[in-house]
Amino acid sequence: MPKQMKRFENKVALVTGGRSGIGRAIACRLRDEGATVITAQRGKDEEFNWVEADFSNPHTPEQVIEEVISRNGRLDVLINNAGMIQEAAIEELSLEDWERNLHVNLTAPFLLVRAALPYLRKTQGSIVNTGSVEGLATNPRHAAYSASKAGIHGLTRAIAVDHGHEGIRCNAVAPGWIDTELNLNFIEKTADAEAFRNDIGRIHPVARTGSPEEVAALVAFLATEEAGFITGQIYTVDGGRTAKLSLP
Structure with missing residues (x-):
């Protein structure tokens, strides 16, 4: 990023979950472009x-705001x-667990907004939500996570429609496999980490997984005035994974 890019000078940004992973990359990007950044977690x-x-x-x-x-x-x-994400088949998922997943992933963003x-309204500000490719499709045992992220996509459109005037x-951004610390640790714990890395690379047309900084770059653009005619959109950031049909 060119040093002269300061698109967020004199602006205040709140990044929830900003201490690690994609959130940390977003917080760093906004700060580097001049924003006063507060994280919440x-x-x-x-x-x-x-x-x-x-x-x-x-x-x-409400307390955070x-x-x-x-x-x-x-x-x-x-x-x-x-x-948050919890792996469980539907029959294994208690109502309490289901409601906790939906509350953290969907209700809390609603309440923050x-x-x-x-x-x-006073600043004519911008909201960017982190959705997921699992709001468009799903992996096994991710019923609550997938449902909550699909909800975030719908909430994003509703906010844009109701408050654009x-x-x-x-x-929203919908990341695919991103090399966060959590995901990298998951790979290292597999039986054959090198084979897993090769396999997951092959399912992406770009032949690799993504970085948190690549997601942060798009988030930063969407939050700027340069994106002033863009609202209510869900941007997939997945290296083409969801565009690629599986082989027979």
Whole structure:
């Protein structure tokens, strides 16, 4: 990224789940482009100004927004990135687990947006949600995760439709396999990590998996004024994986 690119000077951005993975890459990208960045998640963020947040608690989203405004006086960019995943077949998934997954992945972003709207109206701000290719298709044993991410895609469109006339835009990214620390650790724990890496590379037309920074680059663009005529869209970031038909 050219050093002169400072598209977020004098802007305040909140990134949920910004301490690791895709969220961290987004937070770094926005900061490098001039934004004042606050992250929100469980546990201390050693790099960014942060807010303690347990998004399974329905009161947390409003408290997080209030804290951001208290510290900075404004909000220009909201990145709903925090989430969870639980592997379980439908018959193994309790109602409590189902509701927790949907609350963290879908209800919490809804509550964050609802609390942030009065401040985003003032700044004509932008919202970018982290969806998933599993909101478009699904992997085995991911019923709750897939349903919640499909919901995020629908919520993204609804926000764009309802609030576009107020100058608020809302888009989403739908990442595929991204080399986060969590995914890399998963690979290393497989029986044959090298074979797994080769296999997963072959299912992508670009012949590799993605980086968090590649997702962050798109998120940053969608949050800028350069993307002023883009709203209600879901952008797949998966190296062409979902475009490729499987072999017989």
